[in-house]
């Protein structure tokens with residue numbers, strides 16, 4: 001079984017984003033960028049399926065700037081077999097990403113496509129769902145457990161207040177939730193080996209997809225600053241304060 005994994009280069013999750021002075025977006029100048037954490041989980045899951053003998057080949061795909069090569073090399077160092085970079089400097093919206101991934105899926109004929117449930121930069125949580133719709137494939141989103149067999153995959157999904165288990169006919173789209181697995185770190189020898197793994201560079205035009213933005217960002221603002229807290233001297237004082245705020249009776 002061939003597995004396609006989508007990996008996005010995003011602002012590192014440890015970095016506190018700064019909004020540009022003109023409010024047009026987040027300042028990415030000199031900011032550490034990394035693989036979207038949910039996509040690391042997607043790569044890890046694909047590798048585990050390969051280690052179990054279910055998957056035979058893992059192809060990592062990223063749509064983004066030339067520097068997204070680094071993200072793909074990380075996926076290769078973790079254990080993906082080859083990579084495809086669809087290079088563009090545009091900020092690509094989920095629908096365009098889904099259209100490109102759908103075209104790649106038609107070419108590559110994978111049995112499963114694993115994506116993150118959301119990219120932590122724009123929090124869209126849309127690409128996997130759109131991709132499944134475009135391909136007409138079943139989808140198992142927010143996966144916390146994935147068990148693949150020959151012609152189907154059983155996905156346990158994290159839903160409000162519990163878990164839902166669905167069985168999907170392959171080929172299928174799966175999106176990862178946080179508790180699916182703990183991604184491995186790439187070892188130094190594997191980082192070296194990844195340098196010689198195949199990485200093809202394409203453009204959105206190669207897939208006939210127009211990546212022009214359909215949405216206009218009106219304004220980006222920093223979250224409201226939290227007001228400083230106060231220290232109370234006793235439980236009685238705390239209760240009085242809470243009463244004053246209408247929180248306690």
Ligand code: AMP
Nearest residue numbers: 006007063115116118119124125126127
């Ligand atoms: P989103 O719908 O933007 O929250 O992204 C959901 C998932 O789609 C991500 O976790 C990635 O797996 C995939 N994805 C989104 N944008 C890209 C991109 N530019 N390149 C590769 N994968 C992407």
